[in-house]
Amino acid sequence: MRLILAPMQGLVDDVMRDLLTRMGGLDACVSEFVRITHTVHGRGMWMKLIPELEHDAKTFAGVPCTVQILGSDAENMALNALEAVRYGAQKIDINFGCPAPTVNRHQGGAVLLKEPERMLEIVTTVRQALPEHIPLSAKMRLGYESKDLFLDCAHAIENGGACEVAVHARTKIEGYEPPAHWQYIHRIREALNIPVIANGDVFSLDDYIAIKAQxxxxxxxxxxxxxxxPDLARQIMLYEQGQTVTEMDWPEIMHWVRLFFELCCIKAGDSKYPMARLKQWVAMMKLVYPQAHVLFEAIRPLKGNDEIRTVLKAS
Ligand SMILES: Cc1cc2nc3c(=O)[nH]c(=O)nc-3n(C[C@H](O)[C@H](O)[C@H](O)COP(=O)(O)O)c2cc1C
Incomplete structure (x- = not known):
């Protein structure tokens, strides 16, 4: 059993990866996608987006971080993947699921699900360029508009030489609309010989049990x-270990919230980044914790990091 933190551009950056992997239960994480267009990114760009590369491609908790790339030019993706390896990447993942219009207009992300032959070409080219010891994986949705090609896409990823595939069980046009179609992941699992990672709409331990079953x-x-x-992975780990599953209570969550804020300040100093990231995270936690509503209302009008720190200390 492996639990992997999904790549989430604009949400799970290096600080969030650091925090969530410290909280426990996660076996691996994936970087936000690095978009490949016409250039080969230099060291500065790789280190900025994935500072884990400085530390053996692991978060501070020692959890491996895969580098995800997104693009449509197979040769240039291969060159960039090699460059990432040069700066420390230990595993590369290719994004075949991004729904963003700009990305899709440039033939990257989910739009490639319409053309499994191009997916095969991309995976094959990147695989052939990478040293043998560097694993290559891919992440896909079930299709762009329809699901007709979902098995062709999965086969393209396997035949191109990927060692595993993560499947977000929706098409591009389904966006994030529930439900995720977990039974399609089962069909991919039956059809492929490489490991398949199930993804989509796991918000609780019960969802985890259900996605595994389906x-x-x-x-x-x-x-x-x-x-x-943020303790979901830890709950799942306890469950898998046959231990009593306890949820973190709000005071314990607050400990991690304060740490997150300080880690953001260490990264970005007295900029807007720490408060923007904190507000983004607390807003998401409102869906689970009533106390997050109170905290969010308290920090929402604040404009300075010192004021925020004071509120966090008192909360
Ligand atoms: C804000 C956001 C950013 C995302 N960025 C990426 C990304 O960079 N690469 C990727 O492969 N998937 C990305 N995804 C998709 C997620 O990795 C995941 O497949 C999707 O959210 C479904 O899983 P969930 O229901 O557990 O959230 C993103 C999703 C969200 C919500």
């Missing part, structure tokens, strides 16, 4: 659920 997968990727309920 998909037949051992490994599960947690996205928004791991942010809304």
């Amino acid at each position: 998909s037949g997968c051992d490994s599960v990727m947690l996205g928004r659920g791991a942010v809304r309920r």
Whole structure:
């Protein structure tokens, strides 16, 4: 069994990866996508987006962080993947699921699900360029508009030489609309010989148990659920270990909230970043914790990091 923190651009950056992997239960995480267009990114860009590369591609808790790339030019993706490896990447993942219009207009992300042959070309080219010891994986949705090609896409990823595939069980046009179609993941799992990681709408321990049962997968990727309920991975770990599952109470969550804020300040100093990130996270936690509503209302009007720190200390 493996629990993986999903890549989430604009939400799970290095600080959030650091925090959530410290909180426990996660076996791996994935960087936000690094968009590949016409250039080969230099060291500065890789280190800025994935500072874990400085530390053996692991978070401070020692959890491996995969580098995710997104693009459509197979050769240039291969060159960039190699460059990432040069700066410390230990594993590369290819994004075939991003729904963003700009990305799709440039033929990257989910739009490639319409063309499994191009997916095959991309995976094959990147695989052939990478040193043998560097694993290559991919992440896909079930299709762009329809699900007709979902098995072709999964086969393309396997035939291109990927060692595993994560499946977000929705098409691009389904966006994030519930439900996620977990039974399709089961069909992919039955059809492929490589491990399949189930993803989509796991917000609670019960969802985890259900996705495993319906998909037949051992490994599960947690996205928004791991942010809304930051002890979700820990709960799942306890469950899998046959231990009593206890939820973190709000005072304990607050300990992590304060740490998160301080880690943001260490990263970005007295900029808008710490408060923007804190507000974003607390707003998401409102869906789970009533106390997060109170905290959010208290920090919402604040404009300075010192004021926020004072409120956090008193909360
Ligand atoms: C804000 C946000 C950003 C995302 N960014 C990425 C990304 O960079 N790469 C990727 O493969 N998927 C990305 N995704 C998709 C997630 O990795 C995941 O597949 C999706 O959220 C479904 O899982 P969940 O229901 O557990 O959140 C993103 C999702 C969200 C909500």
